[in-house]
Amino acid sequence: MNKQLKKDLGAFYTPAHTASYMISLFNKLNEKAKLLEPCGGDGIFIKSILNKKLLKPKQIEVWDINLQVEKNIKNLGVKFTVKDTLLETNLKSSFQPIFTHVIGNPPYLNKQSLYIKNNKNKLKKIYKEIGVNDTYAMFIYLCGNLLSQNGELVFIISDTYRTLGIHKKLRYWILNNFTIKEITLCPPSLFKDSGTMIQTSIIHLVKNKFPKNHKIKFNDCRKNELGDYKGKIWMVSQLDILKYPDYVFYFKNNINLLNVLTSANEKLVDFLEGGLGMHTTNNKQYLALIDYKDENIQLNKKNKNIVLFQNIKQGNGWKIYHKTGGNNKYYKKPKYAIKWNKEVIKKYKMLNGLEQYKEKQGFIISGVCSSLSARLAYKGAMWESNKAMCFFPKNPRKYPVYFFIGLLNSKPYNELIKIINHTNSIQIRDIRKLPMLKFSKKDLKQISQTSKFIIDNLKKNYAFDFKKYQNSINKIIIKYIKKYEKQKS
Ligand SMILES: C[S@@+](CC[C@H](N)C(=O)[O-])C[C@H]1O[C@@H](n2cnc3c(N)ncnc32)[C@H](O)[C@@H]1O
Numbered sequence: 001m002n003k004q005l006k007k008d009l010g011a012f013y014t015p016a017h018t019a020s021y022m023i024s025l026f027n028k029l030n031e032k033a034k035l036l037e038p039c040g041g042d043g044i045f046i047k048s049i050l051n052k053k054l055l056k057p058k059q060i061e062v063w064d065i066n067l068q069v070e071k072n073i074k075n076l077g078v079k080f081t082v083k084d085t086l087l088e089t090n091l092k093s094s095f096q097p098i099f100t101h102v103i104g105n106p107p108y109l110n111k112q113s114l115y116i117k118n119n120k121n122k123l124k125k126i127y128k129e130i131g132v133n134d135t136y137a138m139f140i141y142l143c144g145n146l147l148s149q150n151g152e153l154v155f156i157i158s159d160t161y162r163t164l165g166i167h168k169k170l171r172y173w174i175l176n177n178f179t180i181k182e183i184t185l186c187p188p189s190l191f192k193d194s195g196t197m198i199q200t201s202i203i204h205l206v207k208n209k210f211p212k213n214h215k216i217k218f219n220d221c222r223k224n225e226l227g228d229y230k231g232k233i234w235m236v237s238q239l240d241i242l243k244y245p246d247y248v249f250y251f252k253n254n255i256n257l258l259n260v261l262t263s264a265n266e267k268l269v270d271f272l273e274g275g276l277g278m279h280t281t282n283n284k285q286y287l288a289l290i291d292y293k294d295e296n297i298q299l300n301k302k303n304k305n306i307v308l309f310q311n312i313k314q315g316n317g318w319k320i321y322h323k324t325g326g327n328n329k330y331y332k333k334p335k336y337a338i339k340w341n342k343e344v345i346k347k348y349k350m351l352n353g354l355e356q357y358k359e360k361q362g363f364i365i366s367g368v369c370s371s372l373s374a375r376l377a378y379k380g381a382m383w384e385s386n387k388a389m390c391f392f393p394k395n396p397r398k399y400p401v402y403f404f405i406g407l408l409n410s411k412p413y414n415e416l417i418k419i420i421n422h423t424n425s426i427q428i429r430d431i432r433k434l435p436m437l438k439f440s441k442k443d444l445k446q447i448s449q450t451s452k453f454i455i456d457n458l459k460k461n462y463a464f465d466f467k468k469y470q471n472s473i474n475k476i477i478i479k480y481i482k483k484y485e486k487q488k489s
Pocket of ligand 1: 009010011012013014038039040041042043044045063064065066069083084085086087104105106107108
């Protein structure tokens with residue numbers, strides 16, 4: 001299969017040890033079972049089931065959109081149909097439960113994929129209950145509906161469904177229609193041999209109303225050697241997850257943090273303005289690397305415009321441009337400048353009124369980062385949407401920019417954001433969910449001053465070790481999180 005077809009079909013094949021582990025999760029594979037593999041590919045699951053003599057070929061049905069896999073699967077003696085599973089499963093009659101078991105590794109194609117773009121309207125009609133966001137989510141919905149009472153489904157899927165806002169409806173549907181037996185979090189290198197690093201998890205569902213005291217087993221194997229499925233175990237009440245904000249599949253049981261998220265009356269963004277930035281439509285043409293001249297900054301000059309920092313300061317048709325994500329906290333020297341004159345501005349895609357912030361001191365939050373990271377923005381700078389968000393305090397006298405930077409870089413806020421969205425791609429809608437705690441004037445000042453101290457030192461020495469100062473900020477915030485819990489109870 002060529003690379004492009006592989007990408008278009010999301011055809012990344014499951015390693016044999018993963019297929020084996022997934023099959024071992026099934027409880028009742030017996031002579032009455034009828035198993036479906038809704039996107040068979042090279043048939044790894046079926047081969048393994050037949051080799052282990054767990055089922056007879058006539059008990060198995062396989063579907064796949066790709067005609068190229070037909071011969072291979074038919075040779076196994078099972079029933080095979082070439083079809084677009086998501087669109088061509090006869091929905092009027094087929095939402096009759098007909099399979100006792102479903103297993104698979106459905107394609108992970110998101111909204112930007114050609115498949116979803118080309119079939120959006122048709123898919124919307126069928127999958128309106130959970131939304132048309134990712135093919136793997138639609139495969140779960142379809143196959144969950146094809147399962148008979150007490151039937152079992154085991155899928156390996158991208159694990160964005162655990163917290164992302166777009167999958168809230170899917171989580172609600174799963175929680176209400178299935179007992180979630182186990183969620184195994186896999187190491188990101190699991191599909192390395194297929195040329196992709198992706199966070200995946202194996203989900204094992206049983207179709208019935210879950211018993212009130214049922215606990216979901218989260219098996220965290222993310223740091224295990226490949227093939228080792230004995231991970232750190234967390235047991236979480238399914239009923240409790242239905243009470244979590246947006247029904248996130250959060251498993252660390254930090255009740256304090258959950259309480260703060262659900263109960264804080266005020267949100268951080270109530271005290272901020274700004275957020276979304278702009279796009280140039282052609283970075284190569286309109287951006288330049290900044291040359292600080294006196295400092296030993298390595299510039300990769302290949303194919304890049306260069307502009308002297310001195311010239312930007314003089315307002316010479318350029319502005320500083322924050323366009324990078326990453327884990328830099330508190331302060332990072334801006335790397336890019338953007339052309340800025342009446343003519344070019346017309347070409348940029350930006351919200352009206354962004355220039356109202358040019359005299360204000362803001363801070364950047366990385367949109368792509370493994371830990372929540374905030375840092376001082378350059379006054380008058382512009383910023384690129386997605387990779388960086390820029391916010392400005394509405395009342396900087398009472399709540400200085402340094403306060404927000406210290407708060408967001410703290411350990412508790414890093415943990416809070418992971419409950420809201422555990423992936424490395426943070427959106428404004430996630431930031432909107434962060435709570436504001438009721439800090440005393442003294443603590444607010446302490447956080448702000450410590451944060452400013454860290455920034456001032458990083459400006460002088462980019463390798464400044466601020467761990468102990470960060471810890472002192474963390475301590476103040478943790479005190480409030482605990483206090484908050486007491487107030488609530
Ligand atoms: C991630 S691969 C999994 C293959 C195999 N089950 C495995 O785990 O090794 C996804 C498979 O889904 C198939 N596929 C993609 N879109 C499909 C669709 N809409 N309907 C049916 N099959 C589809 C691809 O051809 C590919 O074989």
